[in-house]
Amino acid sequence: MFKLRSLLFFLAFGSFLGARSQQSLIQNASSRCIQTLNGKWNYIVDPYEMGYYDYRSVPYDENPKQTDRAYYTNTKPKDKSERIEYDFDKSPTLLVPRDWNSQKENLFYYEGSVWYKKSFDYRKAGDGKRLFVYIGAANYRSDIYLNGKKLGFHKGGFTPFNFEITDLVKEKDNFLILKVDNKRKADEVPTLNTDWWNYGGITRDVQLIETPATFIRDYFIQLKKSSSDNLGGYVQLDGNNKAGISVEISIPALKVKQNIVTDANGYALIDFKVSGIKRWSTNDPFLYDINLSTTEDKTTDRIGFRTIETSGTDILLNGKPLFLKGVSIHEENAIRGGRASSREDALMLLNWAKELGCNFVRLAHYPHNENIIRLADEMGILVWEENPVYWTIQWKNPETFATASSQLKEVISRDKNRAAVIIWSMANETPVSDERMSFLRRLADTARHFDNTRLISAALEQHATKENEMVRVITDPFAEFVDIVSFNQYIGWYDGLPDKCSKITWKIDINKPVIISELGADALGGMHGDSLTRWSEEYQQYFYEQNLKMISKIPQLRGTTPWILVDFRSPRRVLPGIQDGWNRKGLISETGNKKLAFYTLKKFYEQISLKYE
């Protein structure tokens, strides 16, 4: 983390070098929110992008003569003769935060552009104050405009972005417009093909953030790697008066008050010892109140301190070996329908995980909302976060790499102070090739540069040897570059019947901890049969029994995140009467009923607990 200094410039301004044009993220945004822009937004569905391109397909954005036909100008007819062919104020509304698919029946399968508009008034708290708009996430590409002026655009459906609007905002009748486009594209991240629903829209909170002229834009405070008493990290100020400023860091419960002074770039290193730190753990997820202040600004957070490392084949939390009793989760509230985003959604999912006996969740296959991360911090549930590099990305395309790496940097920037987060996962089930190796290695280097306190992994694949179908190995060269070797396997579902598990031998010749990041079988909740009847709860249960026995024989096994906690929507799953648009590998059905296999996994975790605690 201490090589960060030279990288801060890149973090703050690097986004301008590529095609992206958002500004560096404000840390702990919700604590600075002065006004929420959640609620009803007017929307216009625009499949032909009439509001964006002229009839020669030139974006109005790039046309020096802005035209009233561009929807972001929100133009009204000046008189009865004027022809304006859209009207936000007469258009219907969508709720934010929420995907559009689960709100309007006619948008259920929609993939394309939707324009959103929200009006607001704003009263400045005093001279010199600055104002930002912070958007938790919008899938996939957003073009953002305030009062008819473009602020920039953002790509990536699962990470936040913010823009300063100090010079554009008025006291009355501001209009913020987002064009959100969820079209899947071959060169994007994720790419065309995924096994989940491509929910579109502004899916997370939108907030107005007010700050002093020079403010604490970012900070990183964690225990240094392997240290039980040395805090490390940095503070970054933003504003004209950021050089040579004293920043006080206080932790009242530890009677800590430390002052550090910023350099010419507004950056100050944190590196000091504190005695008596109570460490965050799964049994006692203790969070400290932390205050950061300058003469101009003050911000507070709740941060836990713990170490996470590997040693040989062990994963050590605060120096103690641990088994990651996990489950994979998609960001979906199946019961209500649509993307999960609120604290209540997170509570439902994490309470189920707790009931299953989990101390760990794999938040697949993209960064989830901040509410679930914060709640995991409070509940003592460890978290695997994942970049949406899924299946077959365009490995050779530099723009694709830039998009993958900016999403990774954004999630690290947002969640680097959360003790619960222990693993950054680079990718899921990506096919081995030289280009892909170079892509993933550069991503892993990026993650390590920005945060050297956490572990790196990726969900890899396993293979049979040429000689023997029953002998399974990990030959992926990326295994050399991760801290934890994780892989997905479906022996007994896509690969034979569950009895096959007893014939498999694992030959994993790697001295690192192993996590089985996926195993699973579909069962329609409430469908019963014998253990050979596909889609029945009994098949799924038998699959779990055989699989858990099989993976227990892997000596390096230190965790598993079976696929998946709850049934989730996927357009790839079309079998009538069984799937009906749902991936049925949930241990819990889409109506919230626990399937038999839920209890099989719960029992397995109870036995593990006896061994590890």
Ligand code: GCB
């Ligand atoms: C996988 C993928 C996951 C799918 C799952 C399945 O290997 O990683 O995204 O949903 O299999 O159900 O086939």
